[in-house]
Amino acid sequence: MIRIEQVQKFYQVGRGGVGAQVQALRDINLQIEQGKIFGIIGRSGAGKSTLLRTLNLLERPSSGKILIDGADITQFDAEQLHGLRQRIGMVFQHFNLLSAKTIAENIDFPLKLAGSYSKEQRRQRVDELLDLVGLADQRDKYPAQLSGGQKQRVGIARALANYPTLLLCDEATSALDPETTQSILRLLSDINQKLGLTIVLITHEMQVIRTICDQVAVIDAGEIVETGDVADVFLHPKHTVTQSMVAENLALDLDVLQIRKERENGLLIRLTYVGAAAHEPILSRIAAQTQVQMVILQGTISRIKNTPYGQLLVELIGSSDEINTVLVSLRAADVRADVLGLSGSKY
Ligand SMILES: Nc1ncnc2c1ncn2[C@@H]1O[C@H](COP(=O)(O)OP(=O)(O)OP(=O)(O)O)[C@@H](O)[C@H]1O
Ligand SMILES: [Mg+2]
Incomplete structure (x- = not known):
């Protein structure tokens, strides 16, 4: 269990302590449960990387506490910090592989640094990790010979080398195409299931959150503006930043613009509901x-992760009073109803 308590982070800009300060994190409080996949989403510059990097103290908070299994890591001495970093793996957006070393040597690197394994143990561990990420046949190649998705698999294998209990992912799929992104997300999800380790990932894409996360926190201008189970936040976003990110993501699934042009005279609404078949009785009632x-x-x-949810694009034709009653009834039945506007080509 990780608890972040009242964490603030200021960066000094300008030289010699005379410059201005930038506040990157404001009073962050979060709780991350063991064994879960926890996502942090926000726009560029929101403070995601800063927040993620406080968890292994690559960035030291200016104030506040970070408790991992009850111990405040901001109070750790050098030796404790070294031990902590062994138990935390990190995956980067641009892979950060050593280009002059082979795939196997890249994965071996943290094992060598740990200094506690024999050569034979290391060789076995590297083979195990290559199998885990599906790269057994690539072991003697160099990073430049691999695709982006394969490079990230190496990055993940390397991060897992020392049996971490926590894996931090900083935009691990942002440099990849959508299909490769899905395969890397599947791998992370498998690893979470198989090894039971906690994963904290940051992203600016709702699609990533929706695909693998259990819980999500939304960060905006250094502040957590919303947090909760992914299905709840996704279907009932409260903060305007969350609402706009969810709307962008939902829009990917339906062909709203085309249909809006084709229709004549109604109010277009989008219904979103959890459970594959839940809509029919509600709509007919x-x-x-x-x-x-x-x-x-x-x-x-x-x-949404393992939960199916449905979306319907529906046109309502009737008086505005009656339409309002329909919207109220839908929402009372826990169906999310977004009004997309009037249909017809002039809109
Ligand atoms: N080393 C630094 N020195 C000064 N300011 C910094 C430093 N690192 C980050 N910042 C500032 O802190 C704020 C948060 O930055 P951060 O990198 O955490 O955002 P982010 O959400 O990860 O953005 P992105 O999605 O673009 O990676 C930004 O205003 C950024 O300019
Ligand atoms: Mg970042």
């Missing part, structure tokens, strides 16, 4: 109680 005509234009089933 509500349809039976109203004069509003409800036309289903498109539907998709997607996933």
Whole structure:
């Protein structure tokens, strides 16, 4: 269990202590449970990397506490800190591999540094890790000979070498195409399941959060503005920053713009609900109680981690009072209803 308590971080800009300060983190309080995948999402410059790097003290907080299994790591001496860093692996956006070393040597590097394994133990461990990330046949190649996704697999294997209990990922998939991103996210999810280690990842993509995270915190201008289970935050975002990031992500699944042009005269709404089949009884019950005509234009089933959720693009035709009643009934049934606007080509 990790607890971040009232953490602040100021960066000094300018020289000799006379320059201005930038506040990168403001009163951060977070709790991260053992064995979970915890995501931190925010726009560029929000403070994600700074926050992530306080967890292994690559950045030291200006004030506040970071408790890992009850011990405040900001009070650790050099030896304790060394031990801590052995138990924390880190994966980087640009892989940070050693270009003059082979894949096997890159993965061996942290084992060598640890100084506590025999040559034979190291060789076995490297083989095990190569198998785990699916690169057994690439061991003698150099990083330049691998694809981005393969390089990140090496980065992950290296991060896992010393049996960490915590894995930190700084935008681990941001340099990869969508398909490769999915395969790396699957790998991280498998590792979390198989090894039971805690993963804290930062990203600016809601898609990453939605694919593998259990919990999420949203950071904006150095502050946590929202936190909770991914399904809750995703379906009922409270803060405007979260709402806009969720809306961008949901928009990927439905062909709203095209359909809006094709339709004539109604109000377009998007319904989002958890559970693959939950919508039908709700919609038919509500349809039976109203004069509003409800036309289903498109539907998709997607996933939030392992939970299926559905989206429907629906056109409502009727008086504005009646339409309002429909929206209230939908929301009362725990269906998220976003009004997308009027249909018709002039919009
Ligand atoms: N070493 C530093 N010195 C001074 N200011 C810094 C330093 N590192 C970060 N900052 C500032 O702190 C704020 C948070 O930066 P941080 O790198 O944590 O953001 P981020 O959310 O990771 O952004 P990105 O998505 O672009 O990586 C920014 O305003 C940034 O300019
Ligand atoms: Mg960053």
